[in-house]
Amino acid sequence: MTRNDSQQGQNPQLTTRQGHPVHDNQNSRTIGSRGPMTLENYQFIEKLSHFDRERVPERVVHARGAGAHGVFRATGKVGDEPISRYTRAKLFQEEGKETPVFVRFSTVGHGTHSPETLRDPRGFAVKFYTEDGNWDMVGNNLKVFFIRDALKFPDLIHSQKPSPTTNIQSQERIFDFFAGTPEAMHMITLLYSPWGIPATYRHMQGSGVNTYKWYNAQGEGVLVKYHWEPKQGIRNLTQDEADRIQATNFNHASQDLHDAIERGDYPEWDLYVQIMEDHDHPELDFDPLDDTKVWPTDQFPFRHVGTMTLNRNPENVFAETEQACFGTGVLVDGLDFSDDKMLQGRTFSYSDTQRYRVGSNYLQLPINRPKCQVASNQRDGQMAYYVDTFDGQDARVNYEPSVLSGPKEAPREHNPHTPYVEGKLVREAIERANNFGQAGQQYREFADWERDELINNLSGALAGVDSRIQQKMLEYFYACDEDYGRRVEESIQAKESQLQEVAPAPYGRETSSKQGPDIKQS
Ligand code: HEM
Numbered sequence: 001m002t003r004n005d006s007q008q009g010q011n012p013q014l015t016t017r018q019g020h021p022v023h024d025n026q027n028s029r030t031i032g033s034r035g036p037m038t039l040e041n042y043q044f045i046e047k048l049s050h051f052d053r054e055r056v057p058e059r060v061v062h063a064r065g066a067g068a069h070g071v072f073r074a075t076g077k078v079g080d081e082p083i084s085r086y087t088r089a090k091l092f093q094e095e096g097k098e099t100p101v102f103v104r105f106s107t108v109g110h111g112t113h114s115p116e117t118l119r120d121p122r123g124f125a126v127k128f129y130t131e132d133g134n135w136d137m138v139g140n141n142l143k144v145f146f147i148r149d150a151l152k153f154p155d156l157i158h159s160q161k162p163s164p165t166t167n168i169q170s171q172e173r174i175f176d177f178f179a180g181t182p183e184a185m186h187m188i189t190l191l192y193s194p195w196g197i198p199a200t201y202r203h204m205q206g207s208g209v210n211t212y213k214w215y216n217a218q219g220e221g222v223l224v225k226y227h228w229e230p231k232q233g234i235r236n237l238t239q240d241e242a243d244r245i246q247a248t249n250f251n252h253a254s255q256d257l258h259d260a261i262e263r264g265d266y267p268e269w270d271l272y273v274q275i276m277e278d279h280d281h282p283e284l285d286f287d288p289l290d291d292t293k294v295w296p297t298d299q300f301p302f303r304h305v306g307t308m309t310l311n312r313n314p315e316n317v318f319a320e321t322e323q324a325c326f327g328t329g330v331l332v333d334g335l336d337f338s339d340d341k342m343l344q345g346r347t348f349s350y351s352d353t354q355r356y357r358v359g360s361n362y363l364q365l366p367i368n369r370p371k372c373q374v375a376s377n378q379r380d381g382q383m384a385y386y387v388d389t390f391d392g393q394d395a396r397v398n399y400e401p402s403v404l405s406g407p408k409e410a411p412r413e414h415n416p417h418t419p420y421v422e423g424k425l426v427r428e429a430i431e432r433a434n435n436f437g438q439a440g441q442q443y444r445e446f447a448d449w450e451r452d453e454l455i456n457n458l459s460g461a462l463a464g465v466d467s468r469i470q471q472k473m474l475e476y477f478y479a480c481d482e483d484y485g486r487r488v489e490e491s492i493q494a495k496e497s498q499l500q501e502v503a504p505a506p507y508g509r510e511t512s513s514k515q516g517p518d519i520k521q522s
Contacts, residue, residue: 016046056322057357058112061157062123065106066201066254067321068261070310072099072128078273079303086222086275087214089334091130092305101308102127102367104324105201105257109160109169115250117242119196119457121187124206124228125326126308129371136330137226138350141198142191143207144438145291146184148430150345156181171461172469179472183292185439185480192461193446193454197242199235200256202267210291210328210343213278213336219415223276223288223338225295227302228269238453239460258313266311272302278338278419287432289340294438320367325354336417359383375407440480451487459491464499 014022022043029041037044059065076095077083083092091099106123107116122141127134146156159177163170178184190196198204206228215221237245245252260267274295276288286293314320327350328343337343354362360381362368374388377398389395394405401408446454458477462470470492478485 016043017050018046056359059106059357060353061108062106062125063112064110064114064116065104065123065321066257067102067104067314067317067324068257068310069312069314069320070101070103070266070308072101072126072271072306072308073097074099074306075304078275078305079301083305084216086216086224087334088217089130089135089214089332090132091128091135091332092334100129100371102129102320102324103308103310104321104326105204105253109157110162113250115246116253117197117237117246117250119191119239119242121191121196122198122201122204124204125324126206126228127324127326127330127368128332130332131372132332133370133372134330134368135332135335136326136328137208138326138328138346139206139208139226139228141204141206142187142195143205143209143227143294144186144190145209145342146178146187147181148183148290148292148342150342150349152181153345153349172465175462175465175469175473179469182435182476182479183433185435185476186292186442188458189439189442189454189480189484192457193450194236194238195450196457197237197239198253199237201253202232202257202260203230203235205229205234206269210346211289211338211340212331212343213338213417214273214275215334215336215417217415219417221278221336221417221419223278225274225300227272227274228308229272229302231268231270231307238449239457257310261310261313266309268307268309270304271306271308272304274300274302276300285432285437286434287430289338290430290432291340291342292435292438319365323358323362323365324367325350325358325362325365327351327354333413339419339421361385377406436476436479440484443481443484455487455491458488459495462488463492463495 014025016022020043028037028044030037072091074083074092074094074097076093076097078086091097104123104125106125107114107118107120108123109120110118124139124141126137126139128137147153155177159173160169162168163173178188206226208226212224212226213221214224249255257267274297276295281288288295327347329347329351331337337347358365361384364383364385373390375390375393376388377400379387379398387395387398390407393407397404397406400406443451443454462473474485474489474492477488
């Protein structure tokens, strides 16, 4: 991607970006060898000023990530049924059909070079370059989320980010927000268990989390949830194990992914879907559009639809991984949004931030550009470096309709999916909130060591925080499960009795040596 093929195998002459040869890349132009420098120093100023601009704003969330290229192979079926019964999306139709993909895994809360051992959800974003244009599935490793209304997202993230006064992440701020957000209990129960620190990116699941839709050739829709299952198995870390890894390597997950692909040990994930009829399902004790819930697999089984293999590392992390732009609005024919209001809120945010973070022409970058013909009349703007035209187009025509030239509308869609929507415009919470049921069930289903870890991690986070926050959180833990509440409460008490109000010991060891030679003044 970054190499000029004609220059492979030989070392080309170093030039400036203007193509001028660089004769000396070690010494600036100065008056005499000791300086001063002069202002007309074009080569120096171009080099330094470009360096000064090397960073684009990092992602406001999911800043630390690792990417890889690969391929998705369809089974042509949903479990045992032909997939065409549910979706007409072309990438899924035939058994063995291959679609190129780019995947970016990430951590959420901290900056671009933060440790990969932190307790944090992990992003799992996949870009499918289909013949019908791109499809992005922007998911996480955990199958549920903290909130169910996108309006709350900036508050959630502010509470998780370092404090504005100390620049230090604070459990008191995090749980202050959660104490007013009972819908987060399911996600909290997973996040503070070992599931909150996946061992590597290769050993974690992925999930679309939000509810989407599929529709078939007749325009009939169903509700769909997506799940990636790693063929490598699932591995998570205890807090101690994570601490030990972090002490020697804070890039271990990027390294694990990169090295596995380099040695030809290509990681693979099977893609499964769960399908539900498209209505509000009053028989369930949760709302199918609520992203704080999983759909029980006994009623809505996982059905295999394909497999993804990652087989190529990026050549340039900035050009590919950093500038990759994923969004929940990026769907193809046969795939659709559900009424999930959180999903719709997310869909505004992605392309909005990408226009700011990468620039208004981010879709012209090779990593984001669809691999099919693009013929829009969108023009100009910062960093536009080509015009979407097709062979034979009259370049004067950058509008539609036109009898002269230009791209024409695609034929009318056969049987579009046209759900009927009506209702009062309101600000209201959903009815079947059921904030604690699945969290309690998850608590009971953990293995003993996972439950022990959960209690220890939660009480470690909550010991010493404001007692009003503790009380509210304990109320929630008890509501999930009596044993859950009791154990967190006892563990907080035990930890608080050991907290001591003494000044911490200083870091490090005092030195007796000096820097530099011992200069004797005469
Ligand atoms: C990244 C917004 C919820 C998964 C981002 C970014 C924003 C954002 C602004 C940065 C994108 C960029 O700079 O390119 C939101 C909002 C949410 C929300 C407003 C809730 C209302 C979620 C949920 C998931 C998720 C529920 C998981 C299903 C991701 C992933 C990325 C991301 C994986 C990183 C994509 C990449 O690797 O570039 N989100 N998000 N987000 N979000 Fe969300």
